[in-house]
Amino acid sequence: MSGSSKYQPTSPVGKWFHERLPIVAFVKDHAMDFPTPKNLNYWWTFGGILAVMLVVQIITGIVLVMHYTPHVDFAFNSVEQIMRDVNYGWLIRYMHMNGASMFFIAVYIHMFRGMYFGSYKAPREVLWMIGVIIYLVMMATAFMGYVLPWGQMSFWGAKVITNLFSAIPFVGDFVTTWLWGGYSVDNPTLNRFFSLHYLLPFVLAGLVILHIWALHVPGNNNPTGIAVKGPQDTVPFHPYYTMKDGFAIVVFLIFYALFVFYGPNYMGDAVNYVPANPLSTPAHIKPEWYYLPFYAILRSIPDKLFGVIAMFSSILILLALPWLDTSRVRSGNYRPIFKGFFWVFVIVCIALGFIGSKPPEGSYVLWGRILTAYYFIHFIVILPLLGLLETPKPLPASISDDVLAKAKLA
Amino acid sequence: MKKFATFLIAATALFGGVAMAEEGPTPAKGISFSFEGPFGTFDRAQLQRGYKVYKEVCANCHSMKLLSFRNLADKGGPSFTEAQVKSLAATFKVQDGPNTKGEMFERAGLPSDRFPSPYPNAEAATAANGAMPPDLSLITKAREGWHGTFNQLWNGIGGPQYVYSVLTGYETPPADIAKEKPEGKYYNPYFQAGHWISMPPPLSDGQVTFDDGAPNKVDDMAKDVAAFLAWTAEPKMEERKQTGFEVLIYLAILAGLMYFVKKKVWAGVAH
Numbered sequence: 001m002s003g004s005s006k007y008q009p010t011s012p013v014g015k016w017f018h019e020r021l022p023i024v025a026f027v028k029d030h031a032m033d034f035p036t037p038k039n040l041n042y043w044w045t046f047g048g049i050l051a052v053m054l055v056v057q058i059i060t061g062i063v064l065v066m067h068y069t070p071h072v073d074f075a076f077n078s079v080e081q082i083m084r085d086v087n088y089g090w091l092i093r094y095m096h097m098n099g100a101s102m103f104f105i106a107v108y109i110h111m112f113r114g115m116y117f118g119s120y121k122a123p124r125e126v127l128w129m130i131g132v133i134i135y136l137v138m139m140a141t142a143f144m145g146y147v148l149p150w151g152q153m154s155f156w157g158a159k160v161i162t163n164l165f166s167a168i169p170f171v172g173d174f175v176t177t178w179l180w181g182g183y184s185v186d187n188p189t190l191n192r193f194f195s196l197h198y199l200l201p202f203v204l205a206g207l208v209i210l211h212i213w214a215l216h217v218p219g220n221n222n223p224t225g226i227a228v229k230g231p232q233d234t235v236p237f238h239p240y241y242t243m244k245d246g247f248a249i250v251v252f253l254i255f256y257a258l259f260v261f262y263g264p265n266y267m268g269d270a271v272n273y274v275p276a277n278p279l280s281t282p283a284h285i286k287p288e289w290y291y292l293p294f295y296a297i298l299r300s301i302p303d304k305l306f307g308v309i310a311m312f313s314s315i316l317i318l319l320a321l322p323w324l325d326t327s328r329v330r331s332g333n334y335r336p337i338f339k340g341f342f343w344v345f346v347i348v349c350i351a352l353g354f355i356g357s358k359p360p361e362g363s364y365v366l367w368g369r370i371l372t373a374y375y376f377i378h379f380i381v382i383l384p385l386l387g388l389l390e391t392p393k394p395l396p397a398s399i400s401d402d403v404l405a406k407a408k409l410a
Numbered sequence: 411m412k413k414f415a416t417f418l419i420a421a422t423a424l425f426g427g428v429a430m431a432e433e434g435p436t437p438a439k440g441i442s443f444s445f446e447g448p449f450g451t452f453d454r455a456q457l458q459r460g461y462k463v464y465k466e467v468c469a470n471c472h473s474m475k476l477l478s479f480r481n482l483a484d485k486g487g488p489s490f491t492e493a494q495v496k497s498l499a500a501t502f503k504v505q506d507g508p509n510t511k512g513e514m515f516e517r518a519g520l521p522s523d524r525f526p527s528p529y530p531n532a533e534a535a536t537a538a539n540g541a542m543p544p545d546l547s548l549i550t551k552a553r554e555g556w557h558g559t560f561n562q563l564w565n566g567i568g569g570p571q572y573v574y575s576v577l578t579g580y581e582t583p584p585a586d587i588a589k590e591k592p593e594g595k596y597y598n599p600y601f602q603a604g605h606w607i608s609m610p611p612p613l614s615d616g617q618v619t620f621d622d623g624a625p626n627k628v629d630d631m632a633k634d635v636a637a638f639l640a641w642t643a644e645p646k647m648e649e650r651k652q653t654g655f656e657v658l659i660y661l662a663i664l665a666g667l668m669y670f671v672k673k674k675v676w677a678g679v680a681h
């Protein structure tokens with residue numbers, strides 16, 4: 001890769017170093033000169049936002065660990081100690097707590113962006129699949145993190161979710177006991193969740209590097225969905241996208257700060273300020289908002305085992321998305337029918353989230369089932385058929401053509 | 411299209427119906443406090459009165475384990491002076507020890523001590539009261555006054571209002587329910603865990619005399635103690651809002667600058 005680099009060290013030290021480790025050239029090629037389509041809109045800034053949020057979570061998390069005690073008798077109070085007695089502990093803790101929610105807001109926008117603009121299609125399948133794995137690891141990380149303050153919802157959430165594994169035929173009970181490190185959610189469970197909660201963000205960082213590597217092989221997709229045809233279609237990443245992403249990141253931080261400083265507990269559940277009590281079950285056990293659609297799918301299936309299978313399938317099916325969508329046109333902008341179905345799908349996901357937040361009673365159950373069925377039908381029936389039946393709109397000849405045509409209109 | 415419309419109407423009807431049929435505690439009374447909103451701060455005199463209600467009434471049954479006496483002098487709190495905290499701590503007896511002979515002993519409280527609990531353990535507290543009086547340190551953050559995604563976004567979570575409503579919400583039960591009155595319980599429609607609460611109405615008019623001569627009807631005392639408990643749950647609230655304001659101004663200026671630089675950079679490129 002250093003062969004095609006524009007980086008030419010001038011100083012003797014620079015040359016000496018470059019011949020031994022061409023890292024400066026590598027960074028220049030990938031973070032500064034990288035040719036990027038010039039028509040990316042603000043939906044493309046969420047990748048950078050996600051990277052920033054991962055760093056924020058890691059830094060605030062490391063500081064929290066300096067004061068946190070992973071023990072069932074002390075965890076809750078140690079978090080309160082952070083809130084009360086550690087200098088700016090409240091800030092670190094609220095940043096970490098709301099940071100998780102912001103992370104998920106950004107990842108959902110990022111994923112829907114990919115779905116709308118067909119960014120998962122050839123040649124970006126591996127890039128997309130790494131993204132799905134990142135999402136899974138994020139969910140595991142946040143789940144275990146939520147257990148750490150050892151409030152009522154930490155405990156009962158952990159209990160409900162780990163109990164799901166007992167649905168596995170024959171070995172289910174063995175697996176749950178193994179996960180718990182005992183016969184119920186207790187100190188060993190808290191300790192292993194703590195250990196993994198510290199580990200997984202670094203696994204995420206590694207996956208993010210792979211994700212960007214897989215991005216830099218084909219390069220970015222773009223709102224037209226058509227491939228870059230030459231240098232006239234691109235601009236160097238720096239300063240064009242460093243500035244655009246930078247601006248978007250600051251705006252996102254403003255949104256984040258509004259919650260951290262003015263509604264720090266809005267996204268959370270009040271019940272988690274009650275210390276965990278294995279003898280008293282809260283009236284409504286429900287997970288954090290970002291899991292609610294999957295929780296709804298889980299509860300929509302009357303059978304426990306099949307519920308668990310449906311829940312995991314609803315995420316894993318994303319891995320097959322590049323092959324389920326049969327259309328060769330990437331961008332939804334040129335697929336009039338797909339566009340409608342895309343927005344219906346977005347609404348269905350939000351509605352599933354709403355159902356997940358409600359007790360499984362009355363018509364919520366029926367609606368949960370209808371929406372769950374639709375979720376899968378979208379992937380298994382609608383997307384494959386649409387690609388075959390729909391007539392896409394004519395595509396522009398190139399990114400530059402499209403940009404110029406739009407400039408003329410404006 | 412018509413079918414779709416019918417579907418939508420049916421859907422709204424179903425959802426709406428369920429939403430209304432949902433049963434739960436009566437939403438808390440929507441009183442307002444000085445510490446609400448982005449610039450709201452605690453009313454020092456109110457926190458001091460609330461402390462007095464806590465100490466003279468609630469502390470007989472409820473613990474407040476997360477607080478130390480010294481917190482009462484912290485910035486952003488009731489702002490008692492160091493001297494006041496010292497003498498006020500001394501009015502409590504705390505257990506210390508073991509001494510050199512290996513015995514536990516009692517002594518007067520010091521500012522660095524935690525608030526002592528009225529009962530040695532949860533079992534004793536439950537046995538004496540018919541139910542466990544919860545620790546009050548975090549109570550206003552551990553309860554919601556009302557529900558709803560948007561409701562809570564605009565009106566807050568309503569924890570202090572919940573406490574106020576429970577304290578002022580004792581009623582004579584409706585005739586059909588009165589028959590079911592469990593032994594040693596009182597009717598309170600605001601109580602989150604069913605309408606029957608084991609706490610006897612803790613306040614009565616004129617019960618606590620305030621040094622500043624402020625009114626001391628049940629309603630006033632309930633408001634004061636709810637405000638005090640909002641502070642115990644979130645002692646860094648004022649610092650948080652103040653810092654937030656500074657951070658937001660900084661970020662807003664930064665965003666403005668970034669926007670113009672970005673615009674300038676892109677000026678020559680159609681995109």
Ligand code: HEM
Pocket residue numbers: 054057058059060061062063064065068079093096097100103138141142143145146147148149197198200201202204268272
């Ligand atoms: C992918 C990034 C991460 C996510 C999504 C995440 C998520 C979470 C969540 C949801 C909580 C519960 C917050 C609460 O209710 O209080 C939490 C707590 C915690 N996390 Fe993380 N976390 C991440 C990274 C880290 C890292 C890198 C560390 C340490 C190196 C860390 C350490 C902690 C600690 C000590 C707590 C308990 C303190 C508390 O509850 O505030 N986290 N995390």
